[in-house]
Amino acid sequence: DAGITQSPRYKITETGRQVTLMCHQTWSHSYMFWYRQDLGHGLRLIYYSAAADITDKGEVPDGYVVSRSKTENFPLTLESATRSQTSVYFCASSTEGGGVETQYFGPGTRLLVL
Amino acid sequence: AQSVAQPEDQVNVAEGNPLTVKCTYSVSGNPYLFWYVQYPNRGLQFLLKYITGDNLVKGSYGFEAEFNKSQTSFHLKKPSALVSDSALYFCAVRDGGATNKLIFGTGTLLAVQP
Numbered sequence: 001d002a003g004i005t006q007s008p009r010y011k012i013t014e015t016g017r018q019v020t021l022m023c024h025q026t027w028s029h030s031y032m033f034w035y036r037q038d039l040g041h042g043l044r045l046i047y048y049s050a051a052a053d054i055t056d057k058g059e060v061p062d063g064y065v066v067s068r069s070k071t072e073n074f075p076l077t078l079e080s081a082t083r084s085q086t087s088v089y090f091c092a093s094s095t096e097g098g099g100v101e102t103q104y105f106g107p108g109t110r111l112l113v114l
Numbered sequence: 115a116q117s118v119a120q121p122e123d124q125v126n127v128a129e130g131n132p133l134t135v136k137c138t139y140s141v142s143g144n145p146y147l148f149w150y151v152q153y154p155n156r157g158l159q160f161l162l163k164y165i166t167g168d169n170l171v172k173g174s175y176g177f178e179a180e181f182n183k184s185q186t187s188f189h190l191k192k193p194s195a196l197v198s199d200s201a202l203y204f205c206a207v208r209d210g211g212a213t214n215k216l217i218f219g220t221g222t223l224l225a226v227q228p
Contacts, residue, residue, distance in 0.1 A: 042218040100208065
């Protein structure tokens with residue numbers, strides 16, 4: 001039972017480079033989410049997806065791009081990384097519903113932008 | 115707009131003593147409230163949720179939370195703290211609309227001393 005996995009777990013990159021963070025879930029959950037975790041801010045939603053090919057912006061989408069061609073995958077791309085995007089990134093998934101279902105989180109990706 | 119506040123950055127408690135981690139919320143409509151826990155270098159794990167019904171909600175690992183509508187609070191409690199309860203705790207509220215979007219508080223670090 002793999003659940004929800006993220007790769008890489010750690011990444012160091014340089015300003016201006018493109019970086020893609022991967023998220024994969026084995027439950028066939030409809031909803032998937034990307035959050036970033038920063039001290040003093042808690043978790044902030046970057047993008048979410050209600051189903052394959054349906055994505056929408058969250059609270060802090062600028063500088064990020066997502067896609068969801070398959071239900072199980074939800075990659076997050078930083079088109080041109082900036083130092084302010086140094087953070088811990090969490091992917092999550094949940095079943096379809098009216099907003100009361102539990103979200104299940106991956107282990108996170110620690111990203112350092114130099 | 116929906117929001118949650120966790121007024122304490124850190125809570126210190128001795129092992130065996132009761133613990134409380136505070137959360138207040140601001141929502142329009144019925145509140146759907148959640149508590150998640152994050153252990154070091156791990157993703158968030160679901161503890162419990164309040165959707166409707168009993169004001170006292172029981173969750174994982176012996177935790178419970180009390181929903182108080184008049185005080186707009188949803189405090190997390192445990193009768194007897196364990197050192198292993200030391201972690202970062204997040205309160206969250208469902209965003210408005212029929213989606214699974216959650217808005218998280220900034221987190222409270224619980225430190226249980228032996």
